[in-house]
Amino acid sequence: MANGNAKETTLHQKILSDIESRIVSGEWQPGFRLPFEVDLAEQYQCSRMTVNKVMTQLAKSGLIERHRKAGSFVSQPRAQSAVLEIHDIETEVKSLGLPYAYALVQRSERQASAEDRRLMDINEATRLVKLLCVHYAGKKPFCVEERRINASAVPEVSDADFATTPPGQWLLRQVPWSTAEHRIQAVGASAEVARSLGVTKGSACLVVERRTWSNLRPITWVRFTYPGDRHTLVARFTPNT
Amino acid sequence: MANGNAKETTLHQKILSDIESRIVSGEWQPGFRLPFEVDLAEQYQCSRMTVNKVMTQLAKSGLIERHRKAGSFVSQPRAQSAVLEIHDIETEVKSLGLPYAYALVQRSERQASAEDRRLMDINEATRLVKLLCVHYAGKKPFCVEERRINASAVPEVSDADFATTPPGQWLLRQVPWSTAEHRIQAVGASAEVARSLGVTKGSACLVVERRTWSNLRPITWVRFTYPGDRHTLVARFTPNT
DNA sequence: AAGTGGTCTAGACCACGGG
DNA sequence: CCGTGGTCTAGACCACTTT
Numbered sequence: 001m002a003n004g005n006a007k008e009t010t011l012h013q014k015i016l017s018d019i020e021s022r023i024v025s026g027e028w029q030p031g032f033r034l035p036f037e038v039d040l041a042e043q044y045q046c047s048r049m050t051v052n053k054v055m056t057q058l059a060k061s062g063l064i065e066r067h068r069k070a071g072s073f074v075s076q077p078r079a080q081s082a083v084l085e086i087h088d089i090e091t092e093v094k095s096l097g098l099p100y101a102y103a104l105v106q107r108s109e110r111q112a113s114a115e116d117r118r119l120m121d122i123n124e125a126t127r128l129v130k131l132l133c134v135h136y137a138g139k140k141p142f143c144v145e146e147r148r149i150n151a152s153a154v155p156e157v158s159d160a161d162f163a164t165t166p167p168g169q170w171l172l173r174q175v176p177w178s179t180a181e182h183r184i185q186a187v188g189a190s191a192e193v194a195r196s197l198g199v200t201k202g203s204a205c206l207v208v209e210r211r212t213w214s215n216l217r218p219i220t221w222v223r224f225t226y227p228g229d230r231h232t233l234v235a236r237f238t239p240n241t
Numbered sequence: 242m243a244n245g246n247a248k249e250t251t252l253h254q255k256i257l258s259d260i261e262s263r264i265v266s267g268e269w270q271p272g273f274r275l276p277f278e279v280d281l282a283e284q285y286q287c288s289r290m291t292v293n294k295v296m297t298q299l300a301k302s303g304l305i306e307r308h309r310k311a312g313s314f315v316s317q318p319r320a321q322s323a324v325l326e327i328h329d330i331e332t333e334v335k336s337l338g339l340p341y342a343y344a345l346v347q348r349s350e351r352q353a354s355a356e357d358r359r360l361m362d363i364n365e366a367t368r369l370v371k372l373l374c375v376h377y378a379g380k381k382p383f384c385v386e387e388r389r390i391n392a393s394a395v396p397e398v399s400d401a402d403f404a405t406t407p408p409g410q411w412l413l414r415q416v417p418w419s420t421a422e423h424r425i426q427a428v429g430a431s432a433e434v435a436r437s438l439g440v441t442k443g444s445a446c447l448v449v450e451r452r453t454w455s456n457l458r459p460i461t462w463v464r465f466t467y468p469g470d471r472h473t474l475v476a477r478f479t480p481n482t
Numbered sequence: 483a484a485g486t487g488g489t490c491t492a493g494a495c496c497a498c499g500g501g
Numbered sequence: 502c503c504g505t506g507g508t509c510t511a512g513a514c515c516a517c518t519t520t
Contacts, residue, residue, distance in 0.1 A: 186427035186469035228427035
């Protein structure tokens with residue numbers, strides 16, 4: 001049907017893509033009630049568990065909604081949620097085929113200021129390491145990184161040398177798994193950023209801010225500022241998966 | 242452990258969050274080999290299928306990697322993938338507590354130009370409807386929408402009246418399920434956009450471009466331009482789900 | 483009250499891949 | 502080879518929700 005050339009291996013994958021294509025092709029419109037699990041099991045000559053696995057997956061992906069006693073229904077299409085891959089800057093630069101370089105511009109350590117507390121949701125007793133770095137692609141500045149690291153949560157940061165290692169990579173080793181929130185905006189370059197990036201003041205820049213927690217503790221806040229004409233974020237969405 | 246106050250209901254949920262918290266807390270470091278399914282089933286006093294469900298989910302979320310004969314291992318933390326919710330503009334405006342309004346500025350229909358083909362991956366025989374619209378939050382312009390719709394794939398578009406209904410909502414009803422690719426950039430406002438948005442020319446704007454396919458056919462291309470100081474995209478990431 | 487999905491079990495067979 | 506995960510089954514009981 002509307003299926004490219006996916007190599008169907010397992011039984012539940014076949015059933016999944018079969019039902020999926022009926023939905024995305026419009027054969028089963030939003031609101032349509034799908035056959036019950038027992039009936040599908042009969043149709044596909046398999047056990048109910050196998051069908052259930054498929055239906056559970058379809059429900060998780062948002063393609064159908066399920067209600068006990070009522071049945072399973074094709075969802076009304078809703079707000080799209082796209083997956084945004086946030087890569088490491090070094091990886092990003094190298095995937096462009098350009099040599100990567102990094103420079104630490106400034107470093108300080110002190111108690112959290114009011115501004116810090118606003119950005120990071122921490123109290124004033126918290127110690128912070130603040131960094132300003134520039135990432136280069138070839139000779140050109142690729143982006144500016146402003147970073148705050150919670151030294152109370154990650155005490156090793158006080159001894160860390162960020163002269164050669166970008167703080168993002170260092171943190172990834174210190175705090176393996178985390179939760180993050182990203183904010184994406186367009187802003188005009190400040191005088192300082194414009195100087196670091198080699199662009200004119202006020203020119204459009206893409207700003208990605210990230211706050212990171214681990215075990216519910218704030219770990220780091222970072223703001224990446226990219227020249228607007230040199231960087232694009234890409235996100236993809238498919239009903240599958 | 243590091244778990245907030247999630248109300249654990251089912252057995253596999255309990256096992257899942259138990260293992261999850263061991264990983265995110267660092268008790269099980271990246272590279273650590275988890276107990277085998279049979280052993281976990283023994284530990285939790287349940288069947289292997291239940292453990293398998295949990296482990297499969299952990300693998301899908303990227304927290305662990307699994308290899309036959311070798312076992313299951315805590316993953317090395319990789320590039321973060323954050324989920325970006327792309328909302329309908331009307332919903333977005335109303336969620337800010339502001340009255341929503343919409344205006345169609347311009348409409349045309351013709352064969353695809355070279356520029357159109359570059360943006361949409363279509364051939365020159367394709368007919369396109371091109372629209373220019375402005376979305377308002379209260380009295381202020383909220384964003385400008387430039388849109389191209391594939392009239393060969395969605396012939397009903399020729400009769401559609403976009404004077405009162407934004408094309409996004411109309412399309413959602415015509416083409417219920419689709420694949421989309423988003424590109425996010427910062428650009429300086431062009432003279433035309435600046436006029437429509439009531440900002441100064443060259444001021445930073447957030448641009449979200451979306452290409453949409455259904456059944457592998459290109460359906461629509463749209464570019465939303467938001468004043469940079471009035472709009473932020475938010476994306477969240479958690480190891481769960 | 484009845485029917486549906488949600489969960490769980492105790493098996494089973496197979497394919498992959500490390501030793 | 503043979504241990505591991507991947508898949509599948511044919512049951513079972515329960516919770517929820519609509520009737």
